[in-house]
Amino acid sequence: xxxxxxxxxxxxxxxxxxxxxxxxxxxxxxxxxxxxxxxxxxxxxxxxxxxxxxxxxxxxxxxxxxxxxxxxxxxxxxxxxxxxxxxxxxxxxxxxxxxxxxxxxxxxxxxxxxxxxxxxxxxxxxxxxxxxxxxxxxxxxxxxxxxxxxxxxxxxxxxxxxxxxxxxxxxxxxxxxxxxxxxxxxxxxxxxxxxxxxxxxxxxxxxxxxxxxxxxxxxxxxxxxxxxxxxxxxxxxxxxxxxxxxxxxxxxxxxxxxxxxxxxxxxxxxxxxxxxxxxxxxxxxxxxxxxxxxxxxxxxxxxxxxxxxxxxxxxxxxxxxxxxxxxxxxxxxxxxxxxxxxxxxxxxxxxxxxxxxxxxxxxxxxxxxxxxxxxxxxxxxxxxxxxxxxxxxxxxxxxxxxxxxxxxxxxxxxxxxxxxxxxxxxxxxxxxxxxxxxxxxxxxxxxxxxxxxxxxxxxxxxxxxxxxxxxxxxxxxxxxxxxxxxxxxxxxxxxxxxxxxxxxxxxxxxxxxxxxxxxxxxxxxxxxxxxxxxxxxxxxxxxxxxxxxxxxxxxxxxxxxxxxxxxxxxxxxxxxxxxxxxxxxxxxxxxxxxxxxxxxxxxxxxxxxxxxxxxxxxxxxxxxxxxxxxxxxxxxxxxxxxxxxxxxxxxxxxxxxxxxxxxxxxxxxxxxxxxxxxxxxxxxxxxxxxxxxxxxxxxxxxxxxxxxxxxxxxxxxxxxxxxxxxxxxxxxxxxxxxxxxxxxxxxxxxxx
Numbered sequence: 001x002x003x004x005x006x007x008x009x010x011x012x013x014x015x016x017x018x019x020x021x022x023x024x025x026x027x028x029x030x031x032x033x034x035x036x037x038x039x040x041x042x043x044x045x046x047x048x049x050x051x052x053x054x055x056x057x058x059x060x061x062x063x064x065x066x067x068x069x070x071x072x073x074x075x076x077x078x079x080x081x082x083x084x085x086x087x088x089x090x091x092x093x094x095x096x097x098x099x100x101x102x103x104x105x106x107x108x109x110x111x112x113x114x115x116x117x118x119x120x121x122x123x124x125x126x127x128x129x130x131x132x133x134x135x136x137x138x139x140x141x142x143x144x145x146x147x148x149x150x151x152x153x154x155x156x157x158x159x160x161x162x163x164x165x166x167x168x169x170x171x172x173x174x175x176x177x178x179x180x181x182x183x184x185x186x187x188x189x190x191x192x193x194x195x196x197x198x199x200x201x202x203x204x205x206x207x208x209x210x211x212x213x214x215x216x217x218x219x220x221x222x223x224x225x226x227x228x229x230x231x232x233x234x235x236x237x238x239x240x241x242x243x244x245x246x247x248x249x250x251x252x253x254x255x256x257x258x259x260x261x262x263x264x265x266x267x268x269x270x271x272x273x274x275x276x277x278x279x280x281x282x283x284x285x286x287x288x289x290x291x292x293x294x295x296x297x298x299x300x301x302x303x304x305x306x307x308x309x310x311x312x313x314x315x316x317x318x319x320x321x322x323x324x325x326x327x328x329x330x331x332x333x334x335x336x337x338x339x340x341x342x343x344x345x346x347x348x349x350x351x352x353x354x355x356x357x358x359x360x361x362x363x364x365x366x367x368x369x370x371x372x373x374x375x376x377x378x379x380x381x382x383x384x385x386x387x388x389x390x391x392x393x394x395x396x397x398x399x400x401x402x403x404x405x406x407x408x409x410x411x412x413x414x415x416x417x418x419x420x421x422x423x424x425x426x427x428x429x430x431x432x433x434x435x436x437x438x439x440x441x442x443x444x445x446x447x448x449x450x451x452x453x454x455x456x457x458x459x460x461x462x463x464x465x466x467x468x469x470x471x472x473x474x475x476x477x478x479x480x481x482x483x484x485x486x487x488x489x490x491x492x493x494x495x496x497x498x499x500x501x502x503x504x505x506x507x508x509x510x511x512x513x514x515x516x517x518x519x520x521x522x523x524x525x526x527x528x529x530x531x532x533x534x535x536x537x538x539x540x541x542x543x544x545x546x547x548x549x550x551x552x553x554x555x556x557x558x559x560x561x562x563x564x565x566x567x568x569x570x571x572x573x574x575x576x577x578x579x580x581x582x583x584x585x586x587x588x589x590x591x592x593x594x595x596x597x598x599x600x601x602x603x604x605x606x607x608x609x610x611x612x613x614x615x616x617x618x619x620x621x622x623x624x625x626x627x628x629x630x631x632x633x634x635x636x637x638x639x640x641x642x643x644x645x646x647x648x649x650x651x652x653x654x655x656x657x658x659x660x661x662x663x664x665x666x667x668x669x670x671x672x673x674x675x676x677x678x679x680x681x682x683x684x685x686x687x688x689x690x691x692x693x694x695x696x697x698x699x700x701x702x703x704x705x706x707x708x709x710x711x712x713x714x715x716x717x718x719x720x721x722x723x724x725x726x727x728x729x730x731x732x733x734x735x736x737x738x739x740x741x742x743x744x745x746x747x748x749x750x751x752x
Contacts (some may be wrong), residue, residue, distance in 0.1 A: 001405070011745060012708060013583050013696040017060050020535040026453060033462065045561070046501045047455055048612075050613075062455050063161050063536055064157060064245045064247070065081070065137070065157075065160045065161045065163075065164040066080040066081050066082075066191065066192055066195055066245055067081075067245050068081050068133045068164075069081060069133070070131065070133060073589075074241075075238070075241065076257060077237045077238070077241060078241060079195075079196035079199055079200070079237065079240055079241055080192040080194045080195050080196050080245065081094070081133055081134070081192065082094045082095070082096075082112065082128075082188070082189065083112070083192060083193070083196050084224060085196075085233050085237040086234060086237075087234045087235070087236060087237070087238075088234055088287075089117070089122060089220055089232040089233055089234030089235075090123070090124065090234070091113070091118045091122060091123045091124070091220065091233065091387035092123070092124050092125075092126060093108075093109045093112050093113065093123060093124070093125045093126070093189075094124060094126055094127075094128040094134065094196075095108050095126070095127055095128055095184075095189075096128045096134040096135070096136040096173050096184060097127070097136065097173075097174075097175040097180045097184060098127060098175045098417070098418070098419055098421070098443055098445070098446055098449075099127060099268050099445045099446070100175065100417070100419070100445065100446035100447075100448060100449040100453075101446070101448065102180075102663065102721045103266045103268070103656065103659040103662075103663070104180040104181060104185075104721070105125050105126075105127060105267065105268065106125060106264060106265075106267045106268070106286070106519070106656060106659065107180075107181050107185065107299050107655040107656045107659060108125075108180060108181060108184060108185045108189050109123065109125035109189075109257055109267065110260055110264060110655055110656060111181070111185045111186070111189040111190050111193070111260060111655060112189035112190065112192055112193040112576070113193060114190075114193065114252065114257055114258070114259045114260045115189075115190045115191075115192075115193030115194040115197060115251060115252060116146045116193035116194075116196050116197050116217075117197055117212045117217040117218050117219070117220075117287045118193075118219070118220045118233065119219040119220040120259055120264070122220050127443065128173075128342055129421075129442075129443075130173060130421035130422050130424070130425055130440075130441035130442075130679075131444055132168045132422070134173060134422075135164060135167035135168040135171070135173055135422060135745050136167060136173050136174065136183075136184050136188070136658060137160065137162075137163030137164040137165075137167035137172065138160065138163065138170070138183045138184040138187045138188035139174060139177075139179040139180075139184060139702075140163045140166075140183070141163075141182075141183050141186070141187040142177070142178075142179035142182045142183030142624070142719075143177070143183075145182065145624055145716055146523075146623070146624060148473060157247065160187070162679060166429040167365045169345070169435070170206060171420075171422040171423040171425060171426045172420065172422060172423065172688075173420050173421050173422035173423070174419060174420040174423070174454070174455065174578065175236055175419045175420070175449070176419050176420075176449070176451060176454050176550065176724075177308045177550075177554075177623065177719070178623035178624070178625075178718070178719020178720060178721045178722045178723065179719065180624075180721075181655060181717060181719065182623075182624055182652075182716070182717040185655070185717070186653075186717050187551070189533070190251055191249070191251070192247035192733020193252050193281045194245060194250060194252075195245050195249045196248065197217050198246040198249040198250075199240040199241075199243050199245065199246065200217060200222055200233055200236050200240050200577075201217055201222060201235075201467070202240070202243055202246075203222075203236040203237075203238055203240035203243060204222030204224075204231055204238040206239060207235075207236060208222075208224050208227075208229050208231065209333055210224050210226075210227070210229070211260070214226060217421055219553045220232060220233045220234075221233065222236060222304075224328060234675060244551055254653065260653070260655050260656075261653075261654060261655070261657070262656075262657070263656060263657045263658035263659075264656055264658065264659075265658070266659060268369050268445070273601075274430060275607060277445050277745065278444050278445060278448070279399055279404060279417060279444050279445050279446070280399065280402045280404070280415065280417040280444045280446075281399055281400075281402050281447065281479070282444070283404045283415040283444065283477060285404060285406065285415070285475040285477075286402070286475075287474050287475065287572070287708040288474070288475045288476065288477055289318060289330050289331065289332065289471050289474055289476045289477070290330070290331055290332070290334040290336075290337050290474070290476065290477050290478075290479065291321070291328045291329065291330045291331075291335055291337055291464070291467045291476050291477065291478040291479070292328065292329050292331075292334065292337040292338040292340075292478075292479065292481065293312065293326050293327065293328040293329075293339040293341070293463055293467075293478060293480065293484065294327055294328075294341055294344075294346065294484060295326040295484065295487075295706075296325045296326065296348035296349070296351075296688035297348065297487060297546060297685075297687075298348070298349075298350040298351055298353050298354065298684070298685035298686050299349045299351065299353065299545060299546055299685075300351030300353065301325060301348040301349045301350055302324055302325050302345075302347055302348065302349045302351075303322060303323065303324060303325060303326065303327060303347075303348055304347040304348055305346070305347045306320070306322060306327050306344055306345070306346035306347070307345070308320035308322075308344070310340075310343040310344060310345075311329050311340035311341065311343050311344050314331075314336065314339065314340045315336065316331045316333060316336035317329060317330070317337070317340045318330045318331055318332070318337060318471070319470060319471070320340075320344070321466070321467050321470050323463070323466055325348070325462065327340075327341070327344060327346045328463065328467050328478065328702055329341045329344070330467060330470070330471060330476060334477070334479050338481060338487060348654055350684070350685050350690040353545050353683070353685035354684050354685045355684075355685070356545050356682055356684075356685045357682050357683050357684070357685075358391075358651060358681045358682050361494055361545075362389065362494075362496070364542055364543050365495075365496040365517045365542045366496065367539045367540065368517055368542035368543075369496060369498050369516075369517065369540055369542075371540070372515050372538060372540045373515075374498060374499075374513045374514075374515060374536075375500075375513065375536070377500055377502050377513075378502055378510070378511065380502075380504065380510075381502040381503055381504040381505065381510055381511075382502065382503050382504075382573055382574075383500065383501070383502050383516075384450050384499075384501040384502070384503065384566075384569055384570050384573045385498070385499065385500050385501075386498070386499045386565070386566055386743075387497070387498050387499075387745060388496070388497045388498075388499070388561065388562045388565060388566070388746070389494075389495070389496045389497075389745070389747070390492075390494070390495050390496075390557075390558045390561060390746075390747045391494055391679040391680060391681070391747060391748075392491040392492060392493065392494045392546055392548075392679075392680035392682075393491055393492035393551055393674060393678050393679070394485075394486055394489045394491055394678070394680055394689070394695060395448070395451060395452035395489055395490075395551060395552075396448075396451075396485075396486070396678075396692070396695055396697075397427075397446075397447060397448030397449065397450060397452055397453075397485075398447045399417065399446065399448055400479065400480045400481065400482055400484070400485040401452075401459075401460035401479075401480040401484075402416070402417075402460065402464075402477065402478060402479040402480060403415065403416035403460050403461045403463075403464035403465075403477070403478055404416065404464065404475055404476065404477040404478075405461075405464040405465045405467070405468035405475065405476060405478075406468060406472075406473065406474070406475035407432060407465070407468045407469060407472040407473065407477075408472060408473035409473070410434070410438060411438050411439075411440070411718050412429070412432055412434055412438065412439045412440070412465065412468075413439075413440045413442065413475075414428050414430060414439070414442070414461060414464070414465065415444060416441070416442075416444065416460070416461055416464070417443065417444045417445060417446035417447065417449075417453060418441075418443060418446075418453045418458065418461065419446070419449050419451075419453040419454045419455075420454065420455050421441045421443040422441075422459055423455040423458075424441050424443075424461055425439045425440075425441045425647065427458045427461060427462060428441070428458075428465050431462050431465040431466060431469075432465060432469060445641060450551060450552040450670075451490075451550035451551050451552060451554070452489060452490060452549070454549065454550055456490070456549065457490045457549050459488070460478065460480060462476075463478055464476065470697065476593070476749075477588050482690075482691050482692070483690045483691060484638070486531045486687065486689050486690055486691060486694070486695060487686065487687045487689070488547075488687075489547070489549075489680075489687075490547045490548060490549030490550075491516070491546050491547065491548055491549070491551070491680055492548070492549075492557065492558075492746075493518065493544065493548045493549030493558075494517075494518050494544075494546075495515050495516060495518055495558045496516065496542075497514055497515065497516035497517070497526075497558075497559075497562045498514065498515050498516075499512075499513065499514045499562070499566045500512075500513040500514075501569070501570045501573075502655065503533075503570055503573055503574040507574035507575060507576050507581075508574070508584075509530065509532045509567075509570055509574070509581075509585060510532070510533075510534060511532065511534040511535075511536075512530070512532045512535045512536070513534075513535070513536040513537070513539075514526060514536070514537050514538070514562070514563075514566075515538050515539075515540050516538075516539060516540065516559070516562070517539075517540050517541070517542040518539050518540075518542075518555065518558075519539050519541075520539045521555075522539060522555035522558075523537060523539065523557065524573055524662050525554075525555040525556045525558075525559040525560070525622065526539075526555075526559045526562075526563070527617075528563040528564075528567060529586065529589045529592050529621060530567065530582070530585035530586065531585050531586070531587060531588050532585065540730075545682075545685070546680075546682070546687070552574055552667075552670060552721075552722050553622055553623075553667075553671075553722040553723065553725040553726050554622075554722070556620060556622035556623075556722070556723075556725075556726040557671070557674070557725055557726050557729075559726075560618065560620035560622070560725075560726025560727055560729070560730060561726070561730050561733070561747060563620075563730075564618035564619065564727060564730030564734070565617070565618075565729070565730045565733050565734065565743075565745065566618060567581070567582060567585075568616070568617075568618075568730070568733075568734040568737070569743065572737070577606075578616075578617055578734060579596070579600050579605050579606075579617050579650075582617070582619065583596055583597065584595055591626055591650050592621065592626055592714075593712075594621060594650065594711050594713060595626045595627070595628045595648045595649065595650045595711050596617075596619050596628050596648070598628070598648035598709055599617065599619070599628035599629065599630050599646055599647065599648035599709075600617065600628075600630065602630065602646035602647075602648060602707055602709055603617075603630035603632070603644075603646040604613060605617070605630065606722065609632060610634075612634050612635070612738070612739075613632055613633060613643065614632075614633055614634075614735045614736070614738035614739035615630055615631065615632050615735055615738070616630070616631050616730070616731045616732060616733065616734030616735030616736070616737070616738065617629070617630045617631075617731055617734060618627075618727040618728075618730035618731040619727060619752070620723070620726040620727045620730075621723075622722060622723045622726055623718060623719035623721075623722050623723050624651070624652070624716060624717065624718030624719055625650065625651040625652075625718030625719055625720060625723040626649070626650040626711075626718075626723075627647060627648070627649050627650075627664070627723045627724055627727055628647070628648045628725070628727060629645050629646070629647050629668070629727040629728060629731040630645070630646045630731060631644070631645050631704075631731035631732045631734075631735050632644040632645075632704075632735065633726070633732055633735035633736055634739070635740075635751070636741070638751070639751075640676055640732070640736065640749060640751065641702070642672060642676075642702075642704040642732055643704055643705065643742070644704050644705045644706075644707070645668050645704050645705070645706045645707070645710045645728070645731070646707045646709075647664050647668065647706060647707065647709070647724065648709050648710075648711055649664055649708065649709070649711065649720075649724075650709050650710070650711040650712075650713050650715060650718070650721070651710065651717065651718040651719070651720055651723070652713070652714075652715045652716050652717040652718050653717045654710050654712075655718070657710070660708075660710065660720050661708045663720040663721055663724060664706070664708045664720065664723075664724040665706040665708065665724075667721075667722065667723070667724020667725045668704070668706045668724055668725075668728055669698050669703055669704075669706075670724075670725055671701075671724065671725040671726070671727075671728030671729060671733070672704070673696070673697045674697050674725075674728075674747065674748070675727065675728055675729035675732050675733075675747060675748060675749055676698065676748055676749060677695070677696040677697065677698070677747060677748055678696075678747075679695075679747075679748055680695070729747055729749070730751060733745075733749055736749065736751075
């Protein structure tokens with residue numbers, strides 16, 4: 001083993017491998033909370049703490065969040081925080097979200113460029129760096145929108161500035177919760193584009209010597225049609241950047257859109273096709289070392305003993321690093337590090353959890369529900385009862401957790417893919433006790449996220465920085481093996497639910513009662529949209545020993561399965577067609593009803609299906625969007641096969657139809673993998689699953705045909721990255737009941 005860890009590294013300039021240009025809700029339903037309440041007003045006032053909000057004739061005196069530009073770039077063509085225009089008439093749009101395959105950067109860029117009236121072919125979309133001015137407080141609008149709260153017009157600018165300052169304080173530059181488009185896009189990018197357009201029009205009026213009212217902005221030019229004069233944005237940007245930002249720029253109406261609503265290729269695809277896209281796994285720094293790591297298999301376990309000699313005797317090994325709950329091996333290459341790690345026999349404590357297994361976990365959840373009974377149903381009508389259960393699930397991103405860190409001269413640099421680079425900076429700074437200004441995060445594209453790289457899940461970054469303290473000043477890339485990644489996730493929670501429903505003699509639903517293990521923060525997803533007057537929904541606390549976190553579609557993935565399976569059971573108990581039964585309960589929810597009807601129409605509900613097949617239907621609202629699936633299901637060689645899924649979606653405005661469709665299609669296949677295969681199991685307190693053979697996926701040959709149709713209700717903009725997932729499992733389970741007569745209430749769905 002060599003101890004040469006202090007070989008001087010090459011001088012580090014701004015990294016060559018920086019990202020390439022690329023383009024819960026409270027327990028209320030939106031339909032039941034539309035008013036601006038006193039409590040919400042006071043809460044929003046607290047958010048505006050960074051600015052003074054004085055409503056006088058519709059004018060708000062508050063700093064404009066969009067005026068902040070990168071330090072030292074005044075006069076370099078920055079019009080608002082997010083826009084830079086160069087003299088050659090090219091526009092760069094900076095997006096404060098990360099790219100993890102969802103195409104949000106392209107969609108957000110389109111929203112801004114639409115309002116800017118720029119030529120899309122002259123625009124480049126880039127991921128904003130991890131700097132305080134790119135904190136994305138606009139996502140708060142999306143979270144408020146989920147509970148039906150909007151910000152009054154007279155408070156908008158103050159609210160935006162206050163949200164910005166709060167996001168800066170919290171280190172918030174997050175991508176998740178399907179908030180990018182409906183938060184930053186709708187409330188930030190559109191406003192930025194319209195603001196810059198107003199500045200360019202004013203600059204054009206000055207330069208051309210004509211009234212601003214006679215000018216038109218179009219395709220990156222300011223045009224005076226009466227005289228035939230015009231100027232490019234590049235020619236006007238110097239003059240425009242010296243102007244004050246308009247306080248209330250005019251935003252376009254939807255019927256004025258020329259770019260938004262058209263299908264555009266994702267701007268990040270070319271780099272991925274030719275191999276130029278940079279992921280965390282691709283980072284290479286001068287004089288870099290590599291590290292492999294193994295953590296205590298039982299959560300909370302600690303390292304008890306390890307003999308480093310077997311690893312230290314192997315070629316290329318530099319150091320064995322012992323952490324509180326893990327052992328890492330540093331070597332000249334990753335393969336050497338992993339082989340040396342495999343040669344060790346570390347002993348860990350089990351934190352007193354060595355007797356926990358999957359059966360015991362289920363028993364504990366059942367016992368918790370026993371303590372909160374559903375009560376006796378009314379004497380009139382027919383009672384329906386059911387118990388459902390979903391397992392722990394891993395995110396299983398294609399790119400395992402990894403990060404590169406370098407500590408030198410009082411500065412820390414980290415290269416990684418995270419869903420919130422600003423909060424990552426704070427976490428990394430805490431590990432080495434540095435001021436956050438001395439920490440630099442270079443966020444890469446993500447090889448999958450699904451919630452695994454959200455705040456609170458940066459253990460892989462913390463470990464990389466801990467190891468970098470030992471290798472300093474040489475950088476080190478820490479890579480988790482697939483086995484390590486599978487065994488140490490922040491899993492989707494194990495959840496159990498019990499239901500009781502009542503249908504009367506006329507086949508009408510009269511009661512809906514449920515108890516589920518989890519928290520009341522999940523109550524929004526647990527409350528279906530159906531018009532059933534007698535509802536009793538309660539959360540019950542159950543013990544948790546694995547780390548849990550947000551998983552694609554979060555609580556909607558569990559409660560969509562529960563609620564849509566149970567409403568189907570009630571429909572059959574009432575002797576009703578499942579589609580007609582749902583439709584009858586959605587009279588006061590016209591958006592839901594329209595989506596349900598569109599999905600049924602697409603699938604030709606009620607017509608014959610090929611022999612050996614059946615259809616099932618489900619509808620779930622999540623993240624501001626309503627999605628209904630009809631699944632056509634059969635059985636081949638004893639296994640479940642899904643042939644076709646017809647999906648109707650109301651997400652409000654569809655920014656990029658091509659990408660919107662692929663998001664739903666991807667969500668269907670993601671949800672189908674969970675419905676048919678995924679399950680994290682526990683033995684001896686530790687996760688049993690090791691690799692993809694233990695956590696199977698839908699393969700290309702098993703993927704159904706997915707047809708997608710968007711319902712334009714004119715409603716608020718909703719998310720798309722997650723809402724396609726929740727209706728999948730219940731639609732499949734409901735079809736299987738029709739086909740086999742067997743009601744499958746546990747995931748993954750298995751024929752017995």
